[in-house]
Amino acid sequence: NAGVTQTPKFRVLKTGQSMTLLCAQDMNHEYMYWYRQDPGMGLRLIHYSVGEGTTAKGEVPDGYNVSRLKKQNFLLGLESAAPSQTSVYFCASSRRLATSTDTQYFGPGTRLTVL
């Protein structure tokens, strides 16, 4: 049981390049989330998904697109990377969190630098 995995762990892009970050979970969770973490700003929600085939915008969606074609995968795309997108990206998954035993599981993060 690997939990939540993210690929790649590190990446350096040039301005204008594109890339896709992959998040995979093996816990059969319905909910999946993409966050970015910047110093002094905590985590900010980029996009989220409440089930296969559905996605929605979070707090800072501009410049990013997502897809959830399979329940276990949640992809985050940058079509034209900008230096402002330099950040650490975290994926998370969960069940509905409605009981005391439910929790949100986070991946190890992807450190992205855009030059």
Place this chain on the structure above:
Amino acid sequence: AQSVTQLDSQVPVFEEAPVELRCNYSSSVSVYLFWYVQYPNQGLQLLLKYLSGSTLVKGINGFEAEFNKSQTSFHLRKPSVHISDTAEYFCAVSSYNFNKFYFGSGTKLNVKP
């Protein structure tokens, strides 16, 4: 929309001393409240959460938090900290459908020997 304020960006404390990390939130609707811990170069791990019921919530690693609706606060406490508690702590709120989470800016707890 909701927002979360963590008043202290850094909290230094000596080992075995008590600690309180402060969190205030604002929301026009009822919310769920969470505390997460992040160790260096790792993802976040849930410490505890408040959904309903008793306002005093106990979590892992000896932490507890108290929900105060009138003061819109959810402060995190531990009566005696260890060196291993050195980490960054995030307070978060979510709406009842768990679709969106809003995190505070984090508090770095530095436990000194």
